[in-house]
Structures are given as structure tokens and as C-alpha cells.
Amino acid sequence: MALSKGLAGVIADQTRISSTHNAILSYAGYPINELKDAPFEEIVYLLWHGQLPSRDELAAFRFELVSQMALPYETVQLMARIAREPQHPMSILRTTVSLPGTTNDVKRDEPPRILGKMLAAIAAIIRIRNDQPIKHAHRQWGVVENFIYLFSGKRPTASEVKMLNTVMILHADHEFNASTFTARVVASTQSDYYSCLTAAVCALKGPLHGGANEQVFHMLETIHHNHQDPVEFVNQRLAAGDKIMGFGHRVYKNGDPRAVILREIAKTLARDTDNMAYFDLQEQISQVMAEKTHLHPNVDYYTALIYHCFNLDAETFTPMFAACRTAGWLAHIIEQQARGCLIRPSSEYVGQTNRHYPTGKEENAID
Template sequence: MTLPKGLAGVVVDQTKVSSTQGAVLTYAGYSIKELKNAPFEEVVFLLWHARLPSAEELNDFKKLLVSKMVLPYETVQLMARIAREPQHPMSILRTTVSLLGTTNDIERDDPPRILAKMLTAIAAIIRIRNDQPIKHVHKAWGVVENFIYMFSGNRPTPEQVAQFNTVMVLHADHEFNASTFTARVVASTKSDDYSCLTAAICALKGSLHGGANEQVFKMLEKIRQTGQDPIQYVAQRMAGGHKIMGFGHRVYKNGDPRAAILREIARQAAHETGNDDYFALQEEIKDYMFKTTRLHPNVDYYTALIYHCFNLDRQTFTTMFAACRTAGWLAHIIEQQSEGCLIRPSSEYVGETNRHYFADKEEKIID
């Protein structure tokens, strides 16, 4: 039996949620290039129902999501304690999602309610960690506008809403990535949605998955703070065998289509917030990486700068990823649970064989 490491290229199941076939990202058959400016709520509806909503359905869905962006009192009380612990925000989010699963009525819960509360919980974690009061939803605003307001404390401009809406749409799903597959494995056991999401968050926390955006900005900060030549810094890191985060993708060998869209948003956001030097630094590194390795930026590369332009601490970047990806996680959880099939792969044993307990014990005694 010969299998590629990490199951690369191995088809393990079918899905109607999203696809990366031909290195083109589509949601339920629609190209991400066409959906990039669609309302986030509309894209969520598409992922969950495999069709676009009517104007009336979209309006009702927006109102429903916003109306659910309120946390149970018990959850807020517990979050006020754990969010101040000196742990990574993703660890706090992991525990918070488990709390939501105990302070909510799981039997009556549904995807809109879960997504809405996930967004509010992530915004609350950021506010509590910054010793700032939790902000409450404005029912007349949309989901993205409310989300930005709830984590930043300021009502965003229409331009900011449009920028962040595209970010959330582009991160909403990406077929069987590590965290989504993890969620589907748990969903296949008929576990509850909060357990599935908790498992997905644990997978996303890793630096090779969702944590990559944090590492990208950490690199940019270090180069700026030390005043080191960026090319020299990157070259030394690669010479030492270190991976340059934000470059390369298992699926997109000729460039991540999301990165191409995010690059322009990063350029605009950087210019509007006085971070042009960071964008110029990214462009210099991008050109060098392509010249020396032929690797292109992936979705994490420019997202890191965009999050910084929204005044987010880099440790919270992966929680932003989780906020966007929850829509896709729920879509896959719904699909997997409907299949009613337990995911239980086999493995190839490559360890020692034909060993005998008593004979080996006797040999050790003699020695």
C-alpha cells in the first residue's frame, strides 16, 4: 500500500458544498470570483442550501442571523473569567464553544443560531482581552457591519464593511481542509454541532492551518522592528530550513485565487490606515519568494495585513479565520450528518511483528 503523506490528493468522500477542482474555488458551483462581493449572508445561505436565496429569503435570513447575535447570560459570565487568562485566544475560543454547548439548549439549536453566537463570542473574547466593554448588536445593521462594530467598538465605514465582507466570503469554506474534515469526522459519529465545532477549532489552531496568518504578521513585525533587510531575513530563514508562512498551497500550484483578490483589499486597507510600508514589505517578499522558489502567496499572506489594518492583535487573527469558516463548517456538518455514515478509515501497520511477550521479558531478565 502506497499513500501520499497527509492524504494529499486522496478523495475520501463527495460533497456539494464547495470544490477546488482545476485549482478553481467554487461554492455550490459558483466561482468565488463572482461571489467575492456578494453579501456574506447570501453566501452562507448558498453553502447551507446549495442554492441562492430569493430577495425575500435573503432579507429574512439577515434579520434572523442578526437577531441571534446575543450570548446567553451564563456564557458571558464565564467568558469574563476565562478570556482574561494568559492563554492563546484560540484556546479561549475552544473553551467558549464548549460553554455554548452547555449554556444553550442543544436540542433546539440550529445553524443560524450557532453561527450568530460564534461571531458574537469571538468579538466578545477580543473585547474582554482588551479590557473593553462588550458591544451589543444593532438590529438594523447587517451581520458583517455588526461583527466589526462588536469587536472594534466603532461603526465601520461602508468601505470597511465591503472589505471585510469579501474577507469573510473568501474564508467561508474550502472543501475538505484539515479543520473541516475534523468537523466531518465528529459529525459522522452523530455528535452535537458544538462538539463538531470544538474539534474543528482545535485543528484550526495549528500553525500549519489557521495559525499561519498570525505567523505571517509576526514575520513582518520582526523585520520592521529589527530594521533587517527583508530579503536577507527571508533568505536566512530558508537557509536554516524554516518555512516562510503565507506561501505555497497544496491545491493551488499556480497561485491561490483568494490571495489575488485579497491583495487589492490589503493594498487599499493599508493605504487608508497608514500601513503602506507593510504592504510594500509584503510585495518585496512576494517577488523574492516567486523568483527563488516559484511559490505564490496563499490566503493567509494578505489576510494578515488586512486584520492588522482593522486594529486586531495578531494573536486574534486565527479567531477571525474561525469566525468566517464557521459558515462552511456548519455546511459540512449538516451534509455529513445527513449521510448517516461513520468515518472510520483503515491504516497500514509498519511496526515490528511476530514479537512474544514472555520470551522478551525472559530475555530482559537474563540480560
């Protein structure tokens, strides 16, 4: 069999959840451009059930999700201790995700309840790290409005809800990406939801996956605060063989369709929050990258500025990614567990062969 580095181009399995065929992202057959303004809850329902909900189903589903946006007292107490540790928030989230898996009601923790807990937990990590009190969801609000309130402490405007709603939809799923495939591998063993999600969080933490958005903003900060020429900065990094985070994609060779949508949101938020200096930097960097490398911005590039405009610290950008992607992770866990097939690929051994352990020699004897 031909070896494909990083499994690039390898079809590992089939899925009904999402597709990037012909570089067009779609969820259950619907192109993302047609879904970007739908309610987030409707897209979660679509990913989990393969079809859009009726009006009554959507209302009931929204109420169920919002009702679960709370954490058990014991979990909050433990989080209050670990979230203040000088560790990256993704390390805190990794431990937090596994905590509910130790409770006695794990068998009752179905996807709606788990998604609600994940959103509440990520918001709580942000609040605790900022020495702010944990907020509680309002059942008459939607999921996105509540999520913003839970991590910011302020009721968002309709415009803010609309924009983050789109961000969360665009990040909800992306077929067999690294963290999703990790979750599916664990799910194939018929392990529980929390084990699958913990593994997915571990994969998302890496700078080549979810951590890229954090690195993008660190780059923007470095250029901005040091008053550097962005063109010169990029040229120097490229000459040194360094990677410019937020550009290129294994699937989208001619540009990430999500980035096109996110660019407009980043521009609007930057204008409304007095952050146009960062957006202007992004425009200059994007132009020189296109000229020098023919690489285009990916989903992480503009998301970094968007999260900054929501007054979030760069270290919390990847947990925010996890908040969005949990919906897709759960969809893939459900699908994989229903398959009942263990994921166990083969490998090609390239080490030494025909070696034999020496026997009968004095130096191998045990006194």
C-alpha cells in the first residue's frame, strides 16, 4: 500500500455529518454559506440528527440546551482550584472535561446535557482566571446569547450575538480534522462521551490545530507593539524558514471559505471596538503572504481578532474553539459508536530487522 504522510488524502471512513468535497464545506448536505446565519441550535440539531428541526423541535431543543448550561456544585468547587493554576487554559479544560466523567450520573449525560456543560465550563474557566464570579444562564435567552453572557458577564447586543453565532457555526464541524478523528478513535472503542471529548481537547490544544488562533494574535501583538513593518516582519520570518500561522490549509488550496465570512465579521468588530489597527495589519500580512507564498488565510486567521474584540485573552482562544467544535465532536462520537467498528490502522515498519537477542553471555546474566 502507498504511504500517505499524515494520512493526507486517505479516506478513513464514511460520514453523513459534514464534507469538504471540492473545497466546499457543507453540513449534512447544506453548503455553509446558506447556514451561516441560521440559529446555532438549529445547526447543532442538524449535525446530530441529519435534518433540520421543525419550529417546535427547535424551540424544545433550544430550551433543553440552555437548561443544561450549568455545572454541578462539586465540579465548580474543583474548577475554582485548578483554573487558577499557572497552566494554559487548555490544560485546565482537559481536566475539567474529565471531571464530570467521575460523577455517578454519567449514564444520563446525553449530548444536549454534555454540550451545555462544556459551554458553561469554558465560560467558567474564563471567569475564574479573571477573578470574576461565575454567571448563570437565562432560560429565556438562546445558547449563543447565554454563552457570551456567561464568559463576559454582560448581556450582548443583538449584533454581537449574530456575529458570534456565525463564528460558532463555522467552527462547529470540519469532517475528519485531527481532534475529531481523535474523538472517533476513542469512540470506536465504545468508551464514554467524556473520555472521547477529553481526547479531542488534547488534540485541539496543539499549535498546529486549535492553538493556531492564539499564535496568530501573538504575531499581531508583536508587530503592533514593536511598531514593526508587517511586510518586513513576514519577509524576515519566511527567510528564516519560519511558519506564518493562520495561512494555508490541507484541504482548501485556493482559500478557506470560512475565512471569507470571518473576515467581514472581524472587520465589523474591529471597527466597533477600536481595533482597526490589528485588522489593517492582517490585511497587509494577507497581501504579502499571497504574493510571496500564494497561501490564503484559514479559519484561525480572522478568528484571533474576533475573539480579541470580545475582550478575551489570547490564551482562551483555543478553549473558545473547543466551545464551538464540541457540537461536531459529539456528532462524530454518536456516529462512530453506532458503527461498532474499532479503528485500528496498520503501519509500515522501517526499523532494523533480523536482529537476535544475545543469549548465554556472562554480561547478560542476572546476579
